[in-house]
Amino acid sequence: MKINNSYTEGIAKLEVNGLPDHSLGHDTNTIGIILNWRCTLVGHSILEGKKEHLSNLIYAINLYSRYCITGNHSNVSDKTNSVFISKHKDGHELTFISSKKEIEPLSIILDDAEISDFILCIDQFVVDKRVKIEWIIHDKIKFSSKRKIIGKKIKINLINLFTAFALILGFSLIYMKIPMPILEETQEEQKPFSQRTSSNN
Amino acid sequence: MYNKDNSLTSNSKGVSQYKYSLTEFCGIQTSKGRRAIEKLDLLLLTIEALDINAPISLTSISRSLELDHIFPNHVEIWKSRCHNPMRKSSRNAPINRESFDALLFLLSTMSQRFYPQIRQLLSSKDSKTLYEKRWSEFCYRFDDLISERMNIRRGAVKKYLTRSKQSRIFYKNLLFVLALSSGKEGLSRLRASIFEPLPNSSFK
Structure with missing residues (x-):
């Protein structure tokens, strides 16, 4: 009916x-x-x-x-x-x-x-x-807030990734700019190893 | 007690059947939660501006919805609403989830009851003089209630009072939210949107 x-x-x-x-x-x-x-x-x-x-x-x-x-x-x-x-x-x-x-x-x-x-x-x-x-x-119940949260999460993840990359790059550059200590080489050290040993004997 | 579908169940110990996500549940005690109680109180204030006897209706509806164990009298409703930090006499302690849920349910039922009045104000197809008369009465009553109940020394309240004199958009948004909150599906919509800021609101 x-x-x-x-x-x-x-x-x-x-x-x-x-x-x-x-x-x-x-x-x-x-x-x-x-x-x-x-x-x-x-x-x-x-x-x-x-x-x-x-x-x-x-x-x-x-x-x-x-x-x-x-x-x-x-x-x-x-x-x-x-x-x-x-x-x-x-x-x-x-x-x-x-x-x-x-x-x-x-x-x-x-x-x-x-x-x-x-x-x-x-x-x-x-x-x-x-x-x-x-x-x-x-999404009957949580439509509006869930949508915004998902959007925010993606944004936050990208920001974190970018910050991490920038920090690594920054620290690498700073490390490269630091001058390395120059060690004074003695005459003995400049000789080849074979010669050094023979002279000792 | 009530569940998600508005039907009343007597077996539960007063815990709502509706499930909030963890962030939202925690949000009741955070800034997100404060915003929600501000919004809820403002929407209830809008209903009070629509009808002078609304506070009495609020108590009687609460009784008819079997919310006696949460709101045994109108003082308890008032105490729950005082969690709004914009109020003159606000309470610092966070509102409990049960009272918050009950207030949402009350608001949805009240907006359903006052839907004809809300509709009259939202409709742009009535005669111009009648429309203007209704609006001027509503705006006067609403501003009066804001000045009476809210802490007008707060920047957000001051900002609202100046803005509301210039435009009716804020009132219209409040009424539209109320219209969409009525009924069973309306309650679901209200719950989903309660943690969001009010459209074009200075109460942010």
Whole structure:
């Protein structure tokens, strides 16, 4: 039996149609297979597509929200580059690129309140226990700080390597500049060894 | 007690199920941790500026989330928030991890409750006069709370008070962080970003 779930937050309304996956033992209220979905952004546009499109949208939105909360408004896109989100002077620009060549890319500009609605609407769907689908959410918990730490570590390692090399080079140069003590050679020492021994005898 | 998914569990002895990395856990007692408690307190102050009855809501929400063993009354919440070094009456001892986690959970739940008010201020599509009225009220209340609670002799607080008069970006950033912190996924986002400095903040 077809299941229809809907999630609403402000201007955003997400409707998902699906079926339970009986092979995985889902009950009649659980969605295991997504047939189609439709997201209405009141005053903007209606988005719809297949499971893959929804998965790409969830990935991009989640990543962007994590950037936004840290104040880092980086441009975000999914792995297939079908969803692209960037900061715009009037808010946030979402660009959806269709897999069909004849369809022009759709661009929407949302302000802070509208993008929050959209993010929270997607969140409602992601955390819904009635949907048993694993979504790809990159580094779900520690995304922002981990990224920065990794970057810093690489930087620190390079700095350490460079410092060590510079120190070795510096010390070598200083050592080379130090004048060696000149030993006065006696006449005896200047003679070849064979002659020295014979003269002794 | 609560776990990562916000669901409450009664069997634990008050230790959060959420796992911080070692650096972050140690960070609660370091400069990174001080920054986190500053940010947390400032976000709670923003909610107080949104609604005059927010401190009462804070206690009632804490009770409804079964955080009684950490915050049995509003004084305990206030004491935890006083770990913020920017406060007039700040506490030198580091905040414990349990109270820090509970404050995060409270903040996320409060931002979910006050989301309609936060949204109103963030929305640029309302009528201009109404928008300006809401903003002027919020800014007045927020600056008032800052002057009342924070140590205005500190350079960072002084810097903020002068900057906030010139632009609303700092307020907007705070409200946007609050909006994104609401809900279950919001709590996860908040936890991941709490050790990061506030965007365009003078509290660094």
